[in-house]
Amino acid sequence: MDDQNKNLILATALSFVVIMLWFVLFPAPETPSEPPTEVASQPAEGVITPGVATTPGAIEGDAGSTPTQDTGAPQPADAPRIAIDTPSLKGSISLQGGRIDQLSLKNYRETIDPNSPIVDLLSPVGSDAPYYALFGWAPGGGLAPDLVPGANTIWQADDTATLTPETPITLTWDNGAGLAFTRTISVDDKFMFNVEQAVQNTGDATVSLAPYGILARHGLPKDLKNFFILHEGGIRMADGELTETDYDDFDPINGVKTIAVEKDGWTGLTDQYWMTTLIPRDTGGFNVTTLQDGRRDIYQTTARMPTQTVAPGASASTRLEVFAGAKEWKTIRHYQNDDGVDRFVDSIDWGWFFFLTKPIFAVLHYLNNMIGNMGWAIIGLTLLIKALLLPLAYKSYVSMAKMKELQPQMEKLKEEADGDKQKLQKSMMELYKKQKVNPASGCLPIILQIPIFFSLYKVIFVTLELRHAPWIGWIHDLSAPDPSSILNLFGLLPFDAPGPESALAIISLGVLPILLGVSMWLQQKLNPTPADATQKMIFAWMPWVFMFMLGQFASGLVVYWIANNTITFTQQYAIMRSQGYKPDVFGNILDGFKRKPKKDAPAKSDKL
Known part of the structure; x- marks a missing residue:
């Protein structure tokens, strides 16, 4: 994958992180209710x-x-x-x-x-x-x-x-x-x-x-x-x-x-x-x-x-x-x-994305009636959304597989350009055109996921049907955060996890947010670790940043994101394999833990 494509994906991902951080860090301040003054002395x-x-x-x-x-x-x-x-x-x-x-x-x-x-x-x-x-x-x-x-x-x-x-x-x-x-x-x-x-x-x-x-x-x-x-x-x-x-x-x-x-x-x-x-x-x-x-x-x-x-x-x-x-x-x-x-x-607050929130909820409602559980309905909705986006995802992952095949030719063009960025860009575009590869196609599924994510967040927050809706085990309310916590070893220790008003809430991660971070991290490992040190660091931290950010979000939203990551991983792996490229997931995981050797490190002197 060339630098232009990496930067585009990175910019999209970082924009998403900024928006999500704004949700978490800058909510509108709550205004406490004031009781009516001197009710008893008022007229009726x-x-x-x-x-x-x-x-x-x-x-x-x-x-x-x-x-x-x-x-x-x-x-x-x-x-x-x-x-x-x-x-x-x-x-x-x-x-x-x-x-x-x-x-x-x-x-x-x-x-x-x-x-x-x-x-x-x-x-x-x-x-x-x-x-x-x-x-x-x-x-x-x-x-x-x-x-x-x-x-x-x-x-x-x-x-x-x-x-x-x-x-x-x-x-x-x-x-x-x-x-x-x-x-x-x-x-x-x-x-x-x-x-x-x-x-x-x-x-x-x-x-x-x-x-x-x-x-x-x-x-x-x-x-x-x-x-x-x-x-x-x-x-x-x-x-x-x-x-x-x-x-x-x-x-x-x-x-x-x-x-x-x-x-x-x-x-x-x-x-x-x-x-x-x-x-x-x-x-x-x-x-x-x-x-x-x-x-x-x-x-x-x-x-x-x-x-x-x-x-x-x-x-x-x-x-x-x-x-x-x-x-x-x-x-x-x-x-x-x-x-x-x-x-x-329209008395239900569907928001600016009403053209998405209304059909999303209608499908959720139908699936819930059919399945009898809103948590599984959210997973069913995720499957339907991924099926609708599959043609775009297929083109994206095929393009990414071809980019892997073009990697040696791209490295050769970089050597020939000898630092001339204009010449390199022109050569890259000719190569993409010749091989019928669109380097930006990998961003489209990610960009389309952003309004869907916000629309589902809105649906979970405003619709009554998600209120107090249970899923499995410890998830009794999909409109509330995961009640389990790593701080009490998910209920094994004899004390309650800190509530949302506590300063420790941000690190009081439940099972679902941890699964979210792991699923996002595994999804990254379908691709080799970026060579650029800055990109490598950002991509390495991104799953864990999302894990903490979404830790206090509604469980239903986290369930959707885990399901989305799992399906995306499966789709990308299968499609890239069908194009002759075998992602080395385990090797990429090991590569992520390797330390980069220091340049020009002084040799150790021989012992006398």
């Missing part, structure tokens, strides 16, 4: 409810927006409640505001310990981290705020004791001034609530009012990752355009921007694995605001539907769906494809 929730346009039938714009503060007497925790019980959810609805404010995910636990608590998604005001969905009607046309239901209205419930997929609940409230309000809430067996709001005008005057839904979160999430590869915060789909808003970028309460959605869309708050979303239905358009009340440390997003004009004796209704649960790809895809929630799968 401090949520800002939208004003309403005075023009009948209009959707309120910025000019018509006059936010008002809902206040109320009892805390939501003191109000009567209706239980929620489904195969996926358990919790309750507070009759104060008719809000969904207590919700846990039955099928997900906080840690891999089967006895750990299940994941809490929504919590009422007065808890450590209030987070809830509420609904109401904003008054218009001179209608007094206390004549419409809001965040603190005490609703009356029907005789249904528990909200289940088979038993919806109906809430009623009469304002005593000619308006009777009804709210019917149903839920499916997954994570989607259906909220139908209706009003009947039994008075003698026409009224204008606009229905709305609000998602509100007090303070930042306790488990906020604040990592640049992951979006957490507001998320909105407006007529096919996806917008992600970090918590730092929420509009201040005195500078709220209103986004008009003409047809389809949704708005919500998303975490790494969980999400709440408002999905207006059959509205003919709606408005969205995403704001932060800095004084109360509340983040909220609002979907405000068009103003309803209700004549005496008439009624009006609206429908809003609320997704509150886990971002399961199959479930979200069902809501998108079967229920028409526009681009709902």
Whole structure:
């Protein structure tokens, strides 16, 4: 292999090392969650409810927006409640505001310990981290705020004791001034609530009012990752355009921007694995605001539907769906494809390489369903990727084998050039052309592996299906680093390995990272040790640098890299043998341990 080809490969490899080092050494700093200040002394929730346009039938714009503060007497925790019980959810609805404010995910636990608590998604005001969905009607046309239901209205419930997929609940409230309000809430067996709001005008005057839904979160999430590869915060789909808003970028309460959605869309708050979303239905358009009340440390997003004009004796209704649960790809895809929630799968943070991350995960999901284990699915994915890249790999390894055959001729050209680099380069190019060899072809498979590697890293980090997914033996969570450690002899010594927060974590290598380093080192030994001392040193250290760098990465990513190295070794060895070149792996290993003799070493004097 000539110097030009070696330098190209070296530059590619070093660029990859630099990028990976950046991931490890310079992650975005974590911002600790701050608890809501003086929750007990606040009004019921401090949520800002939208004003309403005075023009009948209009959707309120910025000019018509006059936010008002809902206040109320009892805390939501003191109000009567209706239980929620489904195969996926358990919790309750507070009759104060008719809000969904207590919700846990039955099928997900906080840690891999089967006895750990299940994941809490929504919590009422007065808890450590209030987070809830509420609904109401904003008054218009001179209608007094206390004549419409809001965040603190005490609703009356029907005789249904528990909200289940088979038993919806109906809430009623009469304002005593000619308006009777009804709210019917149903839920499916997954994570989607259906909220139908209706009003009947039994008075003698026409009224204008606009229905709305609000998602509100007090303070930042306790488990906020604040990592640049992951979006957490507001998320909105407006007529096919996806917008992600970090918590730092929420509009201040005195500078709220209103986004008009003409047809389809949704708005919500998303975490790494969980999400709440408002999905207006059959509205003919709606408005969205995403704001932060800095004084109360509340983040909220609002979907405000068009103003309803209700004549005496008439009624009006609206429908809003609320997704509150886990971002399961199959479930979200069902809501998108079967229920028409526009681009709902994009609520999963696929990143810039979405054209790779989406199909990679789809294949992983299919293989996992077929095999029944996500670790073996990752290895199956690696086999498929290597099969797709085999034509390029074949050309690369054939070219490398031919380069080995041309090595004597290349050495002869170097002697003839006598230090003339231009002459040498011209002679080399003529030789490559004559022998139909492309010296850069060996880099293409390596370059293509880089976006695939980053895409798989993204998939493992953001998709729920990899969370707490076991593989074999000691690997109980493919989204977490290998828990074994060389520091306690992989569990033989009677003490635990240092955690990721320890300074010793970088050298606390598990079995998988060590196998990664060994597989990369063996792959290098298919080729003779470079003659250049600098290249030899860099190539010698590279497997062990990668071993330490990837030691704290997700186990699933390390499994992929080990499988990739193993398959690459097999492919390269077989293809080079088919071209008449027999790689001397064992000889190259021994050569790597030989010390280079010192030049011009003084001869030892004879003993007298």
